[in-house]
Amino acid sequence: MSENRRQVLEMLAAGKITADEADRLIAALEKESQVSPPPDRSESSPKGKPKYLRVVVEPEKDNQGGSKGPKVNIRVPVQLIRAGVKLGSLIPAHARDHVNDAFHRHGMQFDLSQIKPENLEELIEHLNDLTIDVDDKDIKVRVFSE
Amino acid sequence: MIPLFALVSMQSEQSGGFRLWLPLFLVWLLLLPLAVLLLPVIFIICMVRQVNPLRALGLGWQVFAGLTGTHIEFEECNHSFLIRII
Numbered sequence A: 001m002s003e004n005r006r007q008v009l010e011m012l013a014a015g016k017i018t019a020d021e022a023d024r025l026i027a028a029l030e031k032e033s034q035v036s037p038p039p040d041r042s043e044s045s046p047k048g049k050p051k052y053l054r055v056v057v058e059p060e061k062d063n064q065g066g067s068k069g070p071k072v073n074i075r076v077p078v079q080l081i082r083a084g085v086k087l088g089s090l091i092p093a094h095a096r097d098h099v100n101d102a103f104h105r106h107g108m109q110f111d112l113s114q115i116k117p118e119n120l121e122e123l124i125e126h127l128n129d130l131t132i133d134v135d136d137k138d139i140k141v142r143v144f145s146e
Numbered sequence B: 001m002i003p004l005f006a007l008v009s010m011q012s013e014q015s016g017g018f019r020l021w022l023p024l025f026l027v028w029l030l031l032l033p034l035a036v037l038l039l040p041v042i043f044i045i046c047m048v049r050q051v052n053p054l055r056a057l058g059l060g061w062q063v064f065a066g067l068t069g070t071h072i073e074f075e076e077c078n079h080s081f082l083i084r085i086i
Helices: A003-013 A019-035 A078-088 A093-105 A117-129 B024-048 B053-066
Strands: A052-059 A071-077 A131-135 A139-145 B005-012 B016-023 B071-076 B079-085
Touching (some): A003 A019, A019 B016, A052 A078, A071 A078, A078 A117, A078 B053
Antiparallel strands (some): A052 A071, A052 A139, A071 B071, A131 A139, B005 B016, B071 B079
């Protein structure tokens, strides 16, 4: 959590500002962080670890100015992914087999037991290099870390 | 850091909508006695499932704390829905 956001929350908790004012301040802080240019991927300086995984779905506009589909904006903290993967190691073996069978039935050759906490940090580090762009005629999907 | 506030917003052009700030830290305070009561039950379940209860609790706490910063926004036609955990 950034220092600015913490200050806003502290002011809200202390009753110095109203919930609406806190909302506007936090929205402004988020907008500011989105407006700031993304780091240059080609530069050789070491990149910080990603904090969030973002999934953005943007529909194209139709002829009447409306959108052709739902607009989705999801931000998942990497810390949550990290904890979730670790939590996966607690899944009992027979339950893991059920999940793997379900994956296979849906055509995904995926084995939950292959995700090990020791490989997790490497995986998270590589999230920095991950950007998925899907451009369809009706919809744009972007998956990236920030 | 554990989630302190949650913002739940639902907007609709026809029926207006609402924007709700939930002070989660108060909810956690209220749930704390319940958590203490549930602790032995969690330990027993972990023992039955042959899982280290301390590890399970630690990981549960990490998932709980990891929720901070989650942002889910959905917008379609005249409706929008937002959950933000701070």
